[in-house]
Amino acid sequence: MSNISDNSFFSSDKNLLLRLKKYKDKEAFLEAYQSYAEDIYRFLYFKVGGEEDARDLTSAVFVKAWSYVRDGRLKDEENYKSLRAFLYKIARNEAIDFFRAKKAVTFTEASLDGQTADIASSQDLLAEAAQGSDNEALKRHLAHLKSEYQSVLVMYYINELSISEIASALGKSKGNVRVTVFRSLKALRELMEQE
Amino acid sequence: MKEREIIAQLKQMKAVRPSQQWLQEQAVVLRAQVYSGVEEREELGFWSKFEIMTARLSQPYAMVALIALFFLGSGTAGWVAGQNAKPGEPLYIAKQLSEKAQFALAFNDKSKAKLNLAFARERASEILAMIASNQNGDKVAGLSNDFHKELSAAMARLERIMPQSKATVRPVEVAATKPKATAKAAPAKAAAKPAVAKNQKATTSQPTDPEYFTAGSNKDGLRVDISAVDPTVPKVDNAQEAVKKAEDLFNNQDYQGAQDVLNQANQLLDQAK
Numbered sequence: 001m002s003n004i005s006d007n008s009f010f011s012s013d014k015n016l017l018l019r020l021k022k023y024k025d026k027e028a029f030l031e032a033y034q035s036y037a038e039d040i041y042r043f044l045y046f047k048v049g050g051e052e053d054a055r056d057l058t059s060a061v062f063v064k065a066w067s068y069v070r071d072g073r074l075k076d077e078e079n080y081k082s083l084r085a086f087l088y089k090i091a092r093n094e095a096i097d098f099f100r101a102k103k104a105v106t107f108t109e110a111s112l113d114g115q116t117a118d119i120a121s122s123q124d125l126l127a128e129a130a131q132g133s134d135n136e137a138l139k140r141h142l143a144h145l146k147s148e149y150q151s152v153l154v155m156y157y158i159n160e161l162s163i164s165e166i167a168s169a170l171g172k173s174k175g176n177v178r179v180t181v182f183r184s185l186k187a188l189r190e191l192m193e194q195e
Numbered sequence: 196m197k198e199r200e201i202i203a204q205l206k207q208m209k210a211v212r213p214s215q216q217w218l219q220e221q222a223v224v225l226r227a228q229v230y231s232g233v234e235e236r237e238e239l240g241f242w243s244k245f246e247i248m249t250a251r252l253s254q255p256y257a258m259v260a261l262i263a264l265f266f267l268g269s270g271t272a273g274w275v276a277g278q279n280a281k282p283g284e285p286l287y288i289a290k291q292l293s294e295k296a297q298f299a300l301a302f303n304d305k306s307k308a309k310l311n312l313a314f315a316r317e318r319a320s321e322i323l324a325m326i327a328s329n330q331n332g333d334k335v336a337g338l339s340n341d342f343h344k345e346l347s348a349a350m351a352r353l354e355r356i357m358p359q360s361k362a363t364v365r366p367v368e369v370a371a372t373k374p375k376a377t378a379k380a381a382p383a384k385a386a387a388k389p390a391v392a393k394n395q396k397a398t399t400s401q402p403t404d405p406e407y408f409t410a411g412s413n414k415d416g417l418r419v420d421i422s423a424v425d426p427t428v429p430k431v432d433n434a435q436e437a438v439k440k441a442e443d444l445f446n447n448q449d450y451q452g453a454q455d456v457l458n459q460a461n462q463l464l465d466q467a468k
Contacts, residue, residue: 026229033225041213055213062225138204157205189201 017083020069029069032083033062039084039159040091046154047095049143057098061091084161085168092151092169141191149184156181281324282334304352308434309464311349315441316457318342319450326450339445346442349460353435357467434463 016035019028040061045054065087068074080086142150148170155161155169167177278293280286294314301307318338325335437460444452 029229030222030226033222037218037221038212042209042211045211046208051213055217058213059221059224062221063228066225066229135204135207138201138208153205154208157202158208158211185198185201189198192201 013082013084017074017080017086020083021075024069024072029066032065032087036084036087037062040087043088043091043151043154043159044095046139046142046150046158047092047147048098053098057091057094060094061087064090064094081168082165085165088155088161088165088169089171137192138188141188144191145184145187148180149187152177152180152184153188281321281328281330282338283330304356305464308349308352308356309461311345311352312438312457312461312464315342315345315349316454316461318345319445319453319457323450342445343442346438350435350438353438353464357434434460434467437463 016028016032019025037058041054041058044057045051048054048057142153152166155166163174163177167174170177278290280290298307298310301310318341322335322338437456441453441456441460444456
C-alpha cells in the first residue's frame with residue numbers, strides 16, 4: 001500500500017479535514033501537525049509574547065485538536081471549511097484561557113523588554129526574525145494592539161491565511177474580516193507614527 | 196510610515212519559528228499520544244481514497260456542474276427523441292415535458308402566445324397522423340381538447356398584448372407547406388436556377404424568381420416554395436382573426452388548413468410590435 005503522505009492530493013487542507021472527520025485518520029493528523037505547527041506557534045508567539053508559553057500552548061492546541069477528532073466532535077463542526085481555520089480557532093481559545101489564568105491581558109512593554117532579552121539569549125531563530133530596531137518596534141506595537149487586531153494582522157499578513165479562513169477561525173463574516181484587516185493596519189500605523 | 200512598508204515588515208515576521216528540534220520532539224510525543232499503544236501505522240485503503248475523491252465531488256461547484264450537465268444531457272436527449280412521438284408512444288411524455296419546459300422558459304406574453312399557437316398546430320398535426328393510422332377516437336378527442344385549450348390560451352394572451360385596433364398588420368402571404376408539383380427540385384438554390392427559369396417560362400404569371408426553402412436537403416421533392424401563394428390558404432390580416440379562422444377550420448375537420456392558418460398567425464405575431 002502506498003504511503004498517502006507522498007500524495008499531495010490527499011494531503012491538501014480540505015482532504016486532511018475530510019480524512020479526520022470521516023476516518024479519524026491518525027496519519028492525517030500527524031501530517032496536519034507537520035504542516036501547521038510552525039504557523040500555530042508563530043500565531044501564539046505574537047499572542048502571548050514568549051517562546052516557552054508559545055511552545056506549551058502549541059502542544060496544547062494539537063492535543064486538544066486530536067481529542068476533537070478522536071471523540072468524533074470534529075464532525076459536528078460544520079462551520080469549518082478548512083482544517084487550518086479549525087486549528088487557529090483552538091489556538092485563539094487557548095490564548096484566551098492562558099491570559100485568564102495568568103491575569104495578564106496585555107503583552108506589556110515592560111514584560112516585552114524582559115522577554116525579548118530572554119528570547120535573544122535562548123533562541124537563535126528569533127534573533128534572525130528581529131532584523132534591526134524597526135522589527136523590534138513593530139513587535140512592540142503589535143503587542144499594544146487590541147487582541148482582535150493583533151490576531152487578524154498575524155493571520156493575514158504573517159501567516160498568510162485567506163480572508164475566508166480567518167472568517168471561519170474568528171466566526172465572523174468575510175466582509176467583517178476585511179474591514180478588521182483595514183482597521184488593524186491603520187491602528188498599527190498610527191501607533192508607529194506616534195513613536 | 197507607509198502602509199506598504201509596515202506590511203513588508205509584517206511579512207518579515209514570518210522568520211519567527213520554533214526550533215526544528217523542538218518540532219520533531221513534539222511530533223514524536225504527539226504520535227505516541229495519537230496511537231496510544233497501537234504500533235502499526237494506519238494508512239488509508241483503496242476504498243477510503245476512492246470515497247475521499249468522490250466526497251470532494253460533492254463540493255457545491257462540482258454538484259452544480261454535474262446537475263447542469265445531467266439536465267442539459269437528458270433534456271436534449273428527451274427533446275430530440277420526443278419530437279416525432281405520437282400520443283400513446285412511450286416518448287410522447289418526453290415531448291410533453293419538452294413543451295412544458297419551453298413554456299416555462301418563455302418570459303413574456305408574446306413568446307407564450309407563439310408557443311400556444313405552435314403547440315396547437317402540433318396537436319392538429321398529431322390528429323392528422325392518428326387519423327392516418329386509424330387510431331382510436333379517445334386519443335383524437337383528447338388531442339382535440341388540447342388544441343382548443345391552446346387556442347383559448349393564445350387568444351387570451353393576444354387580447355392582452357395586441358388589442359384588436361392595433362393588431363392589424365400587412366396581410367401575410369403564406370407559402371404552401373406541400374411541395375409543388377411544378378417545382379422540380381434541385382439540390383441547392385444555385386443549382387435550382389436553370390430549372391426555375393424553365394418553370395418561369397411555363398408559368399408567366401410569376402413576376403419574380405421563385406424562392407425555395409430546402410433546409411439543407413439535397414433530395415428532390417423536399418424543397419418548399421416560399422415565394423408562391425397557395426390559393427387554398429385563406430388570407431387573414433390579424434393574429435386574432437387567424438386564430439378564429441383556425442378554430443373554424445379545425446371544427447370542420449380541415450386539420451391541414453388549421454395548421455396553415457396557425458402558421459400565418461405566428462408570422463403575423465412576429466410582424467406585430
